[in-house]
Amino acid sequence: MNLENTQVQMRKGILEYCILHIISRGEVYASDMLDELTAAKMIVVEGTLYPLLTRLKNAGLLEYKWVESKSGPPRKYYKLTDEGDKFLKGLSETWEDLVHSTQMIISKSNS
Amino acid sequence: MNLENTQVQMRKGILEYCILHIISRGEVYASDMLDELTAAKMIVVEGTLYPLLTRLKNAGLLEYKWVESKSGPPRKYYKLTDEGDKFLKGLSETWEDLVHSTQMIISKSNS
DNA sequence: TCCAGTACTTGGCCATACATAGTACTTTCA
């Protein structure tokens, strides 16, 4: 039971939410997302991101198209499907409820 | 990939944080915590709470004492150890960072 | 004595984050 492990646990599910948000803003590929997540100090490694994208695609929330690149292999550019859009709305509600509940408990402690 | 499952995943780790907070306010036993969590609309079932308390106790973050009850079997009243107190402080930081990072990504989407 | 209520325990299941190693394609440069 160390702090590091708990950080991992806290991130679970939230990462999915963040990724959907990033994709909802326009077509991006994996490295774009990694940059954005890193900028927000939400550290993510390849081995986490790629399986997640595959999972979301298989669930019908995302779709992608191959785009040629000048500096390496072609890239998968992702965007949300209609279903993905709906799912994101549901997730937003869940997240806000969760934050609200947590703040409620925390604020009681500090009073 | 349904919403319900994602809600479960989002809760991971956060629950631990909330429980430690509740216990930090004074000696309580399981049903007290369940009431408090339910009041905050963070639904938790026994099968989640009890194993969590055992885990935290084994990790040395909690300690408990048995107290007789007039309406049923004796109860375990929990309180934080010094180590638990330190751990909670670390967790608070993690939680705030996480919320901050997430808000950063969300706010970009809405602009 | 039997039943309902309360408090706690235990074992098994599932999903996700992560580490690690590997594939495949492209450009660069000796």
Place this chain on the structure above:
DNA sequence: TGAAAGTACTATGTATGGCCAAGTACTGGA
């Protein structure tokens, strides 16, 4: 021309934690 370096993606195995469900143990009332 062909070996090295870089980029993008894939695959496999591990650990953790929330949850379900069934079970134990103690109490007081009918």
